[in-house]
Amino acid sequence: GAGVSQSPSNKVTEKGKDVELRCDPISGHTALYWYRQSLGQGLEFLIYFQGNSAPDKSGLPSDRFSAERTGGSVSTLTIQRTQQEDSAVYLCASSFETKSYNEQFFGPGTRLTVL
Amino acid sequence: GENVEQHPSTLSVQEGDSAVIKCTYSDSASNYFPWYKQELGKRPQLIIDIRSNVGEKKDQRIAVTLNKTAKHFSLHITETQPEDSAVYFCAARSAGNQFYFGTGTSLTVIP
Numbered sequence: 001g002a003g004v005s006q007s008p009s010n011k012v013t014e015k016g017k018d019v020e021l022r023c024d025p026i027s028g029h030t031a032l033y034w035y036r037q038s039l040g041q042g043l044e045f046l047i048y049f050q051g052n053s054a055p056d057k058s059g060l061p062s063d064r065f066s067a068e069r070t071g072g073s074v075s076t077l078t079i080q081r082t083q084q085e086d087s088a089v090y091l092c093a094s095s096f097e098t099k100s101y102n103e104q105f106f107g108p109g110t111r112l113t114v115l
Numbered sequence: 116g117e118n119v120e121q122h123p124s125t126l127s128v129q130e131g132d133s134a135v136i137k138c139t140y141s142d143s144a145s146n147y148f149p150w151y152k153q154e155l156g157k158r159p160q161l162i163i164d165i166r167s168n169v170g171e172k173k174d175q176r177i178a179v180t181l182n183k184t185a186k187h188f189s190l191h192i193t194e195t196q197p198e199d200s201a202v203y204f205c206a207a208r209s210a211g212n213q214f215y216f217g218t219g220t221s222l223t224v225i226p
Contacts, residue, residue, distance in 0.1 A: 033214065042121070042204055043159070043216040056211055058116075091158065101147055101166055104214075106158040 002026070004107035006092050012113045013082055021077040021110045025094030032075050033104060034067060035091040043091065049075060050097065082114045117142040117209045121217025128195050129225050136220045138205035139187040145215075147208040148188050150179060153219075154201045162203075163190070195224045 005024040013019050025032050034046040045059045049069045060066070064082075069075040079086055089111050093104040118141040128134050140148075146167040151159035165172045165179045165188065172179050176195075181188040192199055205217040 035214075035216075040219075042218040043206075043214075045213050045215060048212060048214075050212075056213065059213060101164065103161045103164075104149070106160070108158050 004092060004094050004105050006090075006107040006110050008110060009108065010111045010113075012115065014115050015084060016081055018078065018080045019082055019112065021079075021090050021092075021112070023075045023077070023092030023094075023107060025073065025075070025092070026105055027073075028096070029094035029105075030072060030097050031095045031102070031104075032069060033093045033095075034075070034077050035093065036061075036088045037091055037109070038088045046077070079112075082112075084114045087112055087114045117145055117207055117213070117215040119205060119207050119215045119217045121205050121220060123220060124218065125221045125223075127223045127225060130195060130197060132195055134192045134195050134199070134222055134224075136190045136203055136205070136222075137187060138189070138207075138217050139185075140207040140215070141186065142207070142209055143183075143186065144210035145207040146210065148179070148181060149206050149208075149214075150190050151204045151206065151216075152201045153204065159204060192222075195222075197224050197226050200224045 007022045033048045035043040051072050064080045067077045089109040091109045092107040095102040095104045121138045149164035152162045153159040176193045178191040202219045204219050206214050
């Protein structure tokens with residue numbers, strides 16, 4: 001079946017603008033994760049959803065970041081008033097559920113560039 | 116929160132030699148430790164994982180060891196091949212189900 005998809009694949013925006021990133025998980029996967037990967041760096045955990053619920057939002061870098069998931073499927077990550085330091089690749093991953101040892105499958109990422 | 120450290124940041128080996136990458140973690144409640152391989156421009160892919168109640172796991176040329184007491188785990192690749200060249204990330208899942216990643220090891224296998 002189809003893997004995790006993300007859109008857009010690339011996004012260039014001006015400082016101060018809002019952006020919305022989208023993730024479509026694998027069908028049937030109840031867990032969904034968002035990560036940020038800066039150039040040459042590891043993956044920074046942002047937030048995860050089990051179903052539509054995000055138990056812990058403390059990984060979000062600032063209050064400009066928010067995420068939601070509706071219908072237990074598609075998730076959007078919104079960054080308001082973007083800053084240059086927000087430039088990175090934003091990766092989404094999904095798995096069957098959070099509490100068991102299920103493999104996370106990653107999407108191709110959205111490369112965000114803030115000018 | 117959890118803190119994962121990974122060493123070395125870069126590693127070059129001759130084809131056929133072994134490669135070892137080491138990670139440490141800080142939260143003794145972390146219970147699951149996956150390893151990912153990321154080729155240039157591609158998404159991370161799981162190559163092996165280990166649960167906290169297991170000390171070692173092997174899958175063909177790849178093995179992972181876990182020392183819970185010392186809070187460190189390692190990836191071992193034997194008989195390396197050029198296609199093993201990539202960036203490898205370790206990760207630890209906390210009791211709160213967040214995943215914390217190391218900063219990556221860029222492995223180059225020289226033919």
